[in-house]
Amino acid sequence: SQTIHQWPATLVQPVGSPLSLECTVEGTSNPNLYWYRQAAGRGLQLLFYSVGIGQISSEVPQNLSASRPQDRQFILSSKKLLLSDSGFYLCAWRQTTSVTQYFGPGTRLTVL
Amino acid sequence: KQEVTQIPAALSVPEGENLVLNCSFTDSAIYNLQWFRQDPGKGLTSLLLIQSSQREQTSGRLNASLDKSSGRSTLYIAASQPGDSATYLCAVKGGGADGLTFGKGTHLIIQP
Numbered sequence: 155s156q157t158i159h160q161w162p163a164t165l166v167q168p169v170g171s172p173l174s175l176e177c178t179v180e181g182t183s184n185p186n187l188y189w190y191r192q193a194a195g196r197g198l199q200l201l202f203y204s205v206g207i208g209q210i211s212s213e214v215p216q217n218l219s220a221s222r223p224q225d226r227q228f229i230l231s232s233k234k235l236l237l238s239d240s241g242f243y244l245c246a247w248r249q250t251t252s253v254t255q256y257f258g259p260g261t262r263l264t265v266l
Numbered sequence: 267k268q269e270v271t272q273i274p275a276a277l278s279v280p281e282g283e284n285l286v287l288n289c290s291f292t293d294s295a296i297y298n299l300q301w302f303r304q305d306p307g308k309g310l311t312s313l314l315l316i317q318s319s320q321r322e323q324t325s326g327r328l329n330a331s332l333d334k335s336s337g338r339s340t341l342y343i344a345a346s347q348p349g350d351s352a353t354y355l356c357a358v359k360g361g362g363a364d365g366l367t368f369g370k371g372t373h374l375i376i377q378p
Contacts, residue, residue, distance in 0.1 A: 188365050197270070198310075198355065200365035213363050244309055253298050253317070253359065255366060257310040 156181035160245050160258040167265055173218075173232040175261050177245030180226065185247040187228040188255065189220055193241040204228060205250075240265045268293045268360050272369035280377050282346055287341040287372045289356030294337050300366065301330050301341050302355040313346065314341070346376045 157180045167173060179185055189201040200213045202220035210220050218238060221229045228245055245258040269292045279285055289299070298317050301311040303349060314323045314330040316339070324332040329342040353373045357366040 173307070186364060190365075190368075195370075197370040198357070198366075198368035200363060203364050205288055206362065211363065213365065222336070242307075246310075254312055256312065257302075259309045260307075262307065 156247075156256070157256040158245060158247055158256060160243075160261050162261060163259065165233050165264070167263065169237055169265055170234045173230070173235050173263070175230040175237070175243055175245075175263075177228040177230075177258055179247045180228055182226070182247070182249060184225060184250065186250060187222060188246040188248075189228065189230050190244045190246065191241045192260075193238075198244065199237065202230070230233045235265045237238075237265050239263065268296075268358060268362075268367045270356055270358055270367050270369035272354075272356050272372050274372055274374075275370065276373040279346060280373040281346060283346050284344050285340065285346055285374075287343070287354050287356075287374070289339040289341070289369055291337045291339075291358050291367075291377075293360060294334050294366060295361055296334065297359045297361065299330075299332055299339050300357045300359075301328075301339075304353045304355055304371070313354075322364065346377045348378045350374065351376045 159178050187204045190198045192198045204222045218232050243261045246255045248255045273288045285327050300315045301313045316332040318322050327344040332339045353371040355371045357368045
Protein backbone atom coordinates (compact mmCIF):
# COMPACT_ATOMS: atom_id res chain seq x y z
CA SER A 155 0.00 0.00 0.00
CA GLN A 156 1.05 3.58 -0.53
CA THR A 157 2.04 5.94 2.26
CA ILE A 158 3.11 9.56 2.35
CA HIS A 159 5.46 11.04 4.94
CA GLN A 160 6.21 14.61 5.87
CA TRP A 161 8.79 15.99 8.23
CA PRO A 162 9.22 17.69 10.44
CA ALA A 163 5.75 17.62 11.96
CA THR A 164 6.26 20.94 13.68
CA LEU A 165 8.75 23.73 13.11
CA VAL A 166 9.36 27.12 14.72
CA GLN A 167 11.74 29.36 12.82
CA PRO A 168 12.86 33.02 13.12
CA VAL A 169 12.16 35.49 10.35
CA GLY A 170 14.95 35.45 7.79
CA SER A 171 16.02 31.88 8.44
CA PRO A 172 16.03 29.18 5.74
CA LEU A 173 13.46 26.43 5.39
CA SER A 174 13.44 22.90 4.13
CA LEU A 175 10.36 20.67 4.36
CA GLU A 176 10.46 17.18 3.00
CA CYS A 177 7.79 14.88 1.61
CA THR A 178 8.26 11.30 0.48
CA VAL A 179 5.85 8.79 -0.97
CA GLU A 180 6.21 5.03 -0.69
CA GLY A 181 4.61 2.22 -2.62
CA THR A 182 4.14 3.94 -5.96
CA SER A 183 6.18 5.24 -8.86
CA ASN A 184 6.03 8.40 -10.95
CA PRO A 185 3.34 10.05 -8.85
CA ASN A 186 2.16 13.62 -9.32
CA LEU A 187 3.21 15.55 -6.23
CA TYR A 188 1.76 18.70 -4.67
CA TRP A 189 2.52 21.26 -1.98
CA TYR A 190 -0.40 23.12 -0.39
CA ARG A 191 -0.45 25.71 2.39
CA GLN A 192 -3.26 26.32 4.85
CA ALA A 193 -2.86 29.74 6.41
CA ALA A 194 -4.95 31.02 9.30
CA GLY A 195 -8.39 32.07 8.08
CA ARG A 196 -7.73 30.94 4.55
CA GLY A 197 -8.46 27.84 2.57
CA LEU A 198 -5.87 25.38 1.37
CA GLN A 199 -3.86 26.96 -1.42
CA LEU A 200 -1.90 25.09 -4.06
CA LEU A 201 1.73 26.25 -4.06
CA PHE A 202 3.57 23.86 -6.36
CA TYR A 203 3.01 20.67 -8.27
CA SER A 204 5.29 18.27 -10.08
CA VAL A 205 4.62 15.68 -12.75
CA GLY A 206 8.16 14.27 -12.76
CA ILE A 207 11.74 14.57 -11.53
CA GLY A 208 12.97 18.11 -11.91
CA GLN A 209 9.60 19.33 -13.23
CA ILE A 210 8.06 21.97 -10.99
CA SER A 211 5.10 24.25 -11.63
CA SER A 212 4.52 27.22 -9.36
CA GLU A 213 1.02 28.52 -8.77
CA VAL A 214 1.60 31.40 -6.41
CA PRO A 215 4.47 33.91 -6.60
CA GLN A 216 6.27 33.95 -3.29
CA ASN A 217 9.63 33.46 -1.65
CA LEU A 218 9.20 29.70 -1.55
CA SER A 219 10.59 27.18 -4.01
CA ALA A 220 10.15 23.47 -4.59
CA SER A 221 12.37 20.73 -5.92
CA ARG A 222 11.95 17.08 -6.86
CA PRO A 223 15.39 15.46 -6.76
CA GLN A 224 14.00 11.92 -6.80
CA ASP A 225 10.84 10.33 -8.15
CA ARG A 226 9.12 10.08 -4.78
CA GLN A 227 10.68 13.02 -2.97
CA PHE A 228 9.33 16.56 -2.94
CA ILE A 229 11.05 19.38 -1.05
CA LEU A 230 9.74 22.82 -0.16
CA SER A 231 12.39 25.46 0.55
CA SER A 232 12.96 29.07 1.34
CA LYS A 233 16.15 31.09 1.66
CA LYS A 234 14.62 33.65 4.02
CA LEU A 235 11.34 33.07 5.81
CA LEU A 236 8.73 35.79 6.25
CA LEU A 237 6.10 36.05 8.97
CA SER A 238 3.48 35.42 6.29
CA ASP A 239 5.00 32.00 5.57
CA SER A 240 3.50 30.66 8.79
CA GLY A 241 0.89 27.98 8.20
CA PHE A 242 0.14 24.32 7.84
CA TYR A 243 1.93 22.78 4.86
CA LEU A 244 0.47 19.72 3.26
CA CYS A 245 2.04 17.45 0.68
CA ALA A 246 -0.17 15.33 -1.55
CA TRP A 247 0.21 12.77 -4.30
CA ARG A 248 -1.87 11.03 -6.91
CA GLN A 249 -1.35 8.33 -9.45
CA THR A 250 -1.34 9.70 -12.99
CA THR A 251 -4.06 7.16 -13.78
CA SER A 252 -6.29 8.34 -10.94
CA VAL A 253 -8.05 11.59 -10.01
CA THR A 254 -7.89 11.13 -6.25
CA GLN A 255 -5.27 13.05 -4.28
CA TYR A 256 -3.94 11.65 -1.01
CA PHE A 257 -2.58 13.97 1.62
CA GLY A 258 0.25 13.67 4.09
CA PRO A 259 0.03 14.47 7.82
CA GLY A 260 1.30 18.03 7.34
CA THR A 261 3.95 20.31 8.84
CA ARG A 262 2.96 23.13 11.17
CA LEU A 263 5.34 26.06 10.52
CA THR A 264 5.46 29.06 12.82
CA VAL A 265 7.66 31.97 11.83
CA LEU A 266 8.44 34.35 14.70
CA LYS B 267 -10.23 32.27 -11.32
CA GLN B 268 -12.10 29.51 -9.54
CA GLU B 269 -13.46 30.33 -6.10
CA VAL B 270 -15.00 27.83 -3.72
CA THR B 271 -17.29 28.88 -0.89
CA GLN B 272 -18.55 26.71 1.93
CA ILE B 273 -21.57 27.46 4.07
CA PRO B 274 -21.89 27.44 7.00
CA ALA B 275 -18.41 28.17 8.30
CA ALA B 276 -19.28 26.41 11.54
CA LEU B 277 -22.09 24.16 12.70
CA SER B 278 -22.94 22.58 16.05
CA VAL B 279 -25.74 20.03 16.29
CA PRO B 280 -26.86 17.33 18.72
CA GLU B 281 -25.95 13.76 18.07
CA GLY B 282 -28.34 11.85 15.82
CA GLU B 283 -29.38 14.72 13.60
CA ASN B 284 -29.13 14.64 9.84
CA LEU B 285 -27.25 17.61 8.42
CA VAL B 286 -26.25 19.22 5.15
CA LEU B 287 -23.04 21.04 4.32
CA ASN B 288 -22.99 23.30 1.31
CA CYS B 289 -20.32 24.08 -1.26
CA SER B 290 -20.49 26.42 -4.23
CA PHE B 291 -17.97 27.16 -6.96
CA THR B 292 -17.83 29.98 -9.48
CA ASP B 293 -16.54 28.19 -12.59
CA SER B 294 -18.70 25.24 -13.62
CA ALA B 295 -16.00 23.85 -15.92
CA ILE B 296 -14.72 21.30 -13.41
CA TYR B 297 -13.45 17.76 -13.82
CA ASN B 298 -14.45 16.58 -10.38
CA LEU B 299 -15.33 17.65 -6.86
CA GLN B 300 -14.06 16.09 -3.69
CA TRP B 301 -15.13 16.25 -0.08
CA PHE B 302 -12.44 15.85 2.56
CA ARG B 303 -12.38 15.57 6.31
CA GLN B 304 -9.66 17.24 8.39
CA ASP B 305 -9.18 16.53 12.07
CA PRO B 306 -7.38 19.21 14.15
CA GLY B 307 -3.71 19.46 13.26
CA LYS B 308 -3.96 16.55 10.84
CA GLY B 309 -3.86 15.95 7.12
CA LEU B 310 -6.88 15.43 4.90
CA THR B 311 -8.89 12.28 4.45
CA SER B 312 -10.81 11.92 1.21
CA LEU B 313 -14.48 11.12 1.81
CA LEU B 314 -16.15 11.23 -1.58
CA LEU B 315 -15.19 12.17 -5.12
CA ILE B 316 -17.79 13.04 -7.73
CA GLN B 317 -16.80 13.17 -11.37
CA SER B 318 -18.26 16.02 -13.42
CA SER B 319 -20.53 13.55 -15.24
CA GLN B 320 -21.97 12.19 -12.00
CA ARG B 321 -24.79 13.55 -9.87
CA GLU B 322 -24.00 11.93 -6.54
CA GLN B 323 -21.84 9.53 -4.59
CA THR B 324 -22.58 7.64 -1.40
CA SER B 325 -20.38 6.10 1.24
CA GLY B 326 -22.02 4.77 4.38
CA ARG B 327 -23.82 7.62 6.12
CA LEU B 328 -22.42 10.18 3.70
CA ASN B 329 -24.01 11.31 0.46
CA ALA B 330 -22.57 13.98 -1.79
CA SER B 331 -24.43 15.56 -4.66
CA LEU B 332 -23.22 17.69 -7.52
CA ASP B 333 -25.13 20.18 -9.65
CA LYS B 334 -22.40 21.27 -11.99
CA SER B 335 -24.48 23.73 -14.00
CA SER B 336 -25.44 25.72 -10.91
CA GLY B 337 -22.01 25.35 -9.31
CA ARG B 338 -23.22 23.61 -6.16
CA SER B 339 -22.53 20.52 -4.13
CA THR B 340 -23.92 19.28 -0.85
CA LEU B 341 -22.62 16.77 1.65
CA TYR B 342 -25.37 15.03 3.57
CA ILE B 343 -24.47 13.31 6.83
CA ALA B 344 -27.11 10.99 8.22
CA ALA B 345 -27.51 10.14 11.89
CA SER B 346 -24.56 12.25 13.00
CA GLN B 347 -22.19 10.94 15.68
CA PRO B 348 -19.64 12.71 17.91
CA GLY B 349 -16.90 11.05 15.86
CA ASP B 350 -18.07 13.05 12.86
CA SER B 351 -16.76 16.22 14.52
CA ALA B 352 -14.11 17.68 12.21
CA THR B 353 -13.62 20.29 9.52
CA TYR B 354 -15.12 19.32 6.17
CA LEU B 355 -13.48 20.68 3.06
CA CYS B 356 -14.83 20.88 -0.46
CA ALA B 357 -12.39 21.02 -3.38
CA VAL B 358 -12.76 21.16 -7.14
CA LYS B 359 -10.43 20.14 -9.92
CA GLY B 360 -10.62 22.49 -12.85
CA GLY B 361 -8.97 22.66 -16.21
CA GLY B 362 -6.05 24.78 -15.18
CA ALA B 363 -3.25 23.83 -12.81
CA ASP B 364 -2.96 20.20 -11.83
CA GLY B 365 -4.19 20.80 -8.33
CA LEU B 366 -7.33 21.37 -6.32
CA THR B 367 -9.08 24.59 -5.36
CA PHE B 368 -10.40 24.39 -1.83
CA GLY B 369 -13.07 26.13 0.19
CA LYS B 370 -12.30 27.34 3.69
CA GLY B 371 -14.25 24.47 5.20
CA THR B 372 -17.13 23.91 7.59
CA HIS B 373 -16.15 23.27 11.20
CA LEU B 374 -18.62 20.69 12.48
CA ILE B 375 -19.23 19.82 16.11
CA ILE B 376 -21.57 16.98 17.04
CA GLN B 377 -22.69 17.29 20.64
CA PRO B 378 -23.00 13.99 22.57
